[in-house]
Amino acid sequence: MSGESVRIGLEIHVQITTLKSKLFCSCPTDYRGKPANTNVCPVCLGLPGALPVVNEEAIKKAIMTALALNCKVNPVIIFSRKHYFYPDLPKNYQITQYAGVGAPIGVDGYIDIYCEGKSKRVRIKRVHLEEDPGRLVYPGKSIVSSPYVLIDYNRSGIALLEIVTEPDMTSPREARILLDKLRAILEYLEVSDLTLEGAMRVDANISIPGGERIEIKNIGSISDVERALAYEIVRQREILRKGGRVKRETRHWDSLRGVTVSLREKEEEEDYRYFPDPDLPPIVVPSSLVEEIKASLPELPDQKARRFIEQYSLPEHIARTLVLYRRLAEFFEEAVKIHYNPKRIASILITDYLSCIKRHGLRVGEDKATPEKIAKLVKMVDEGTISVNVAKELIFKIILDGVDPEVEVKRLGLTQVEDLNYMLKLVREVFSEYPKAVEDAKRNPRAINFLIGMVMRKCRGRLDPRKVRDLIVKELKLKV
Template sequence: MAEGDVIVGLEVHCQLDTKSKLFCGCSTDYRADGPNTHVCPICLGLPGAMPVLNKRAIAFAMRVAKALNCAVLDESEFARKNYFYPDLDKAYQITQYDKPLAEGGYLEIDSDEGGERRIRITRIHVEEDPGRLVHMGNTERGKYSLVDYNRSGIPLIEIVSEPDMRSPKEARKFLNKLRATLEYLSVFDSEKEGSLRVDANISIRGSERVEVKNITSYKGVEKALTFEITRQKNLLRRGQKVERETRHFLEARGVTQSARSKELEHDYRYFPEPDLRPLHVRSWLDGIVLPELPDARRERFMVQYSCSPSHARTLTGELRLANFFEEVVAADPRGLSGLAATWIADTLIGELNYRDMSLDPVDPGSFTWLVLLLKQGTITDKSGVEVLRVMLDQRLRKEACETPEDIVRRLNLAKTSGDTGAIASAIREAIEENPKAIDDYRAGKGGALNFLVGQVMKKTRGKADPGELNRMLTESLKDREA
C-alpha cells in the first residue's frame, strides 16, 4: 500500500491564553489552585446567569484566523450544543456551528519529500471548554468520579483541517507548526497542561473513516495515528472491512479502542444561543498587525546568524527556544552564534528531553557563559556537556545554581591550564597500575600508548587536552626508561 493512500485530517482544540474565561470574569490561571475555586454563577451554569463575551478571546481568535490565511465571515454566531455529561454543568456547550468565525485558510509545512506542503484549514470556531472529570481509580471500574469546573468556560478555538496529511509524521509537523504559530501570536501557551487536545480522522483511501478522539499530547498524535493506520491496514489485508466509528486513544497503552456505540448516538440539537448576539468582527482584520511568524524568523536566523537550515528550523520551531537563542548570543552575535546554535539545537535539547524538562528554568545568561568557556577553549566539549548536565540537574532539583565557572572550578574541569600537576599525577598512577601496558609499550607494541592515554583520560574525566596529554605521557615513559 502506497504512503499516499493514508488520509489524515485533524481537529485541534487550543485554549486561548486570556486572563479571564470566555463568558465570565473568572481567572483562567487555575492550575495550581484547588478544584472549583475559579467558578461563578455563569461558568457553573446556574439558572438566570447571563454570558458576557470576552472581547480579547475574539481578538486572539482573529489573529489566528489572519495568520492561517482564513476568510473571516461577515457574521458568525454562537450556538448551543446540547448534551448531558457531568463535565458540562449547563447541559449545553456554547460553541459555533453553521456560522463559524472563519473559513478556508492554510498552513505550510515541510513535506516529507522536501519542499513545502500546504495543509488547508476548513474552519476556525470559538467555544467554551467544559469542566474536567477526575476519575477515582480506573475509568471502567472506579467507584466514582469527581468534577472540577475550574476549566469550565476557558476559551477554546477549534481549528479543523482538510484531510490533506498523508502520514503520521506530516500530522506531527502540522501540529508543531500550528503550535509554534499560535505561540508566536502570543495567544497560546503550549507548556500549560491540557492546553491542546486533538481529534484525528484517519482512513485508507477507498475505506471508511475512523475518528480517534482524546489525544492530549504532541507525541500522542503520531503514536495514535501510527497505531490506527496499522490496525486498518491489517483489517484490509485480511479482507475485512474498516468500520466507520469513533475510537478513543489510550495514551498509556499506545492503542485506540472502539468507543461504546451509545456514546455516539448524539443528537446535539444545535440552535442559536439566545443570550449572545451574532458577531460582526471582520473589519477588525485590517487593524491586526501580525508579528514575525516562524517561517520569517527561520529565514532571518539563516541570514543574520548564518545558522544552517536545520539548526534554523529547530531553533525557530518553538518560540521559547528562538528567544533563548537570541538572548544567549545577544552579547556577541557574530562570535557566539555558531557555537550557540550547535549547543542549543543539538546538545541542550537532547539533555532537556532526557530529563523531560522544559526550557523555562534554564537561564540564558548562564548558558552564554558556558558557550564562552567553550569558545575560549577553557574546557573541552566533553567537559562542556558535564557542566551543562550539572546546571540542568541543579535547576531540576531546585537547588542553588552554580555558575558554569563555579562548576568548572569545583569539578576541576579546566583544560590543562595551571593543572598539569593533576595530569602528571594521573599519568603516574596509570603507569603504576598498568605494568603490563608499560612492558608492551617498551616491546614496541602499538596500542599500548593509546591504552594508557585512555586510562589517563578516564582519571582526568576528559578534561585533559589530548595532544598535551600524549606529549606528557610519552615524556614520562621516556623518563622512566632513562
C-alpha cells in the same frame, strides 16, 4: 511503515489560557486546583434565564491565531448552538461556531511543517471559538471500567479554540510535527500555555486505504497523538488483512494501556441541530481591527527561522529546531550578543541543552542556565582555555546546578593543558598499563581510540584529543 496512502486530519482544542475570564461570563480562568464546582456562576452552569456576554479579548486572541495560521478572517462572526445531551454540558447545547449556519472566525489557512528535510503544507480548514464543557472525572483505572462519574463545572465556559486541519498528513510523525509547530505558534502569540494540564486536547481522524474514517477522541498530549495514530494504523491494517471491515466509528485513546477502544458509531452533523444562538447577536469584525491585529503579530517561528538562517548563517534544520521554543530562540540571541559564535551556541542549545532537560524530565525554561553562562563557556572553548570535552561536562552543570563555568574551571583545575611533556608522560603511562591495546593499535588504527580515551581520562579532559591522537600515532611508530 509506508505512510503514503494514510490520511490523517486533526481537530485541535486549545484553551486560551492567557485570558482573565471565561468566554461568556466573568468567572476567572484559573480553575485548576480549585475545589470542584466553586468556579461557577449561573451563565456557565447554564441556569435558566442566564444570558451570555461574549469576552472581547477572546475574540481578539482568536482573530490573532487565525491570522497567524494564515486564515481569512470572516467579516461577521456568528455563534451557533450545537445540541447534544451530556452530563458535562448543563445547557444541553454547546455554544460554538459552525460553517453551515454561521461563520467561524477564520477559514482556509495553512501551517508549513518540515519533516525529514522537506517542507510540507498542511491546510487549515477553520479556526473557531467555543466554550469548554465541564470536566468528567472517571474514578478508577479507565473510562471503560469506571463504576461512576463525577462532574466538575469549574472548567465549563473556558474559551476554547478549535483548529481543524484538512486530512493532509500521511504519518503519525507528521501529525506530531504539526502539533509541535502549532504549540510554538501559540506560545509566540501568548494565546495558550500548553504545559497546563488539559490545555490542549486533540481529536485525530485517520483512514487507511480500504477502510472508513476513524476518529480518536480527546487525546491529551502531543506524543500520545503520535502513539494513538501509530496504534490505529496497525489495528486497522490487521483487520483488513484478515478480510474484515474498518467501519466508521469514534474511539477512545487509553493512554495507560496504549490502545484505542470503541466508544460509539460516529454521529452525523445533522444530529446536532445547529442553529444561530439567539442570545448572541452576530459580531461584526471591522477590517481596521483585523489590520491592527495583523500589525501587532509578533515575529512567528517561520519568520524567526528565516532570519536566523540569514543573520547568523545557521543551517536550516538547526534554525528550525531552535525556534520551536520561544525561550530557546530568545536565549540563543542573548547569548550571541555576549559572545559571537552563533553556530556553537545554537548547537549546544539544540543538542546538549534539549537532551539534558529531556533526560531530567524538565521543560524548556525550567533549568538554571543563563545566556551569560553559556556564552562564557563557548568563549572559553573558542579561546582554547578549555577543551570541547570539558565544555560538554560543564554544560550539564550549568543547566542543572547553575554553576558559573569560569569559577568551576578554576575550582577543578580544568584549564586545557598544552604541556607536551605532560602529554607524553600520560601517553607512556597508558602504553605501559595496556600493552595488549598497544599491540592491537599497531595493526588496527581503530583501536587507537581506546588509548586516546584512557589518556583523556587521566588528564580529565584537559588535553586536546586531536593532539593526543597525533602523539599516540607517533609513539606507536617508534615502537614498531
